[in-house]
Amino acid sequence: MPEAAALPDRPLRVALFSGNYNYVRDGANQALNRLVAYLEAQGCVVRVYSPTSDTPAFEPAGTLVSIPSFAIPGRGEYRLALGLPDRLKREIRDFAPDIIHLSAPDPAAHAAKKLGRDLGVPVVASIHTRFETYFEYYGLGFIRPGIEALLKRFYAGLDSIFVTTAGFGETMREAGIISAEPAVWSRGVDKQRFHPGRRSLEWRWSLGIADDEPVIGFVGRLVLEKGLDMVAAAVAELKARGVRHRLLVVGEGPARDGFARDVPDAIFLGFQDGINLARAYASVDMLLNPSITETFGNINLEAMASGIPVVAARAGGNECLVADGVTGALVGPRDVAGYADALGRYCADPALARAHGKAGLTAAQAYDWDAINAAVLTRYRELIADKHK
Secondary structure, X not given: OOHHHHOOOOOOEEEEEOOOOOOOOOHHHHHHXXXXXXXXXXXXXXXXXXXXXXXXXXXXXXXXXEOOEEEEOOEEEEEEEOOOOHHHHHHHHHHOOOEEEEOOOOHHHHXXXXXXXXXXXXXXXXXXXXHHHHHHHHOOHHHHHHHHHHHHHHHOOOOEEEEOOHHHHHHHHHOOOOOOOOEEOOOOOOOOOOOHHHOOHHHHHHOOXXXXXXXXXXXXXXXXXXXXXXXXXXXXXXXXXXXXXXXXXXXXOOOHHHHHHHOOOOEXXXXXXXXXXXXXXXXXXXXXXXXXXXXXXXXXXXXXXXXXXXXXXXXXXXXXXXXXXXXXXEEOOOOHHHHHHHHHHHHHOHHHHHHHHHHHHHHHOOOOHHHHHXXXXXXXXXXXXXXXX
């Protein structure tokens, strides 16, 4: 049956469920907002269901509907969505979505999955982070098997699952968390914003950084699961070796005070966005990213587009982007000496850092947001067409 005959003869309606659509800024919700903006630009009608805050981090793309939630104990900046009350179920039925997209395995998404089955529409999910690994950073690793069991149940029986890379999808299949072959929804980078031309020596001077002083950048939420302990250990090792360097930290979060005590010589810029963030990337000499919880290292891609090399943990969200010895260095996740070795090489050899940064810049050109989001819409249409056969 031709696709035109199988699809509805009106704009496609998408119901998207997010655990954090815009109340705290992170790579996952920014990707979701870009997807919604793209879908609406293509004529789709999108309604987003998510916990909300009186002080959102940014304006949302699309129509945002608040769902009941509560602040997570110990991490009050994040909220956990509860189930869907009857009024929201009625609203969703009235909206009559052609497809339901889930992006966090919370109670609201479980309820939406069941509702989608009742409505007879495709239900898909996207995996944005390694939820099952978080608890180990807070002394709760013993509950990981239970979390993995919950994830397996959540992802079972969906019409499609989106992962950020084929390699990450294989990792999740090997772990038994998903069973079917997933679809790839990669990430793009705004090359108009992130580029080497943003580098500013004057800005470095304003921070007390000399022209020839190697600067290591760390960008991200200041939370334990970003590998802050490895950042502190790596720069301490550099200091012990007598390697001249400065650490520049971009980001905010609940672990800031403890991290600042561990890296007393670091420059903390706090949260940065827009051109200020792009300038920070381009003005450091290398990025350090020891996180192993990401499914796609957005900061790696932004650093590459800014023309700087990346030293990252050898993990799924990094291996898909960083070419070891070409655009940066991949290091065993807990290998402090390995991080120090890689960073030290760039500190001692600026020409090598520039060469790897240039290679990263070339590689980053392939990551286009519109092309990447178009693949998601194509997959939506395929699934909806199958339901209408």
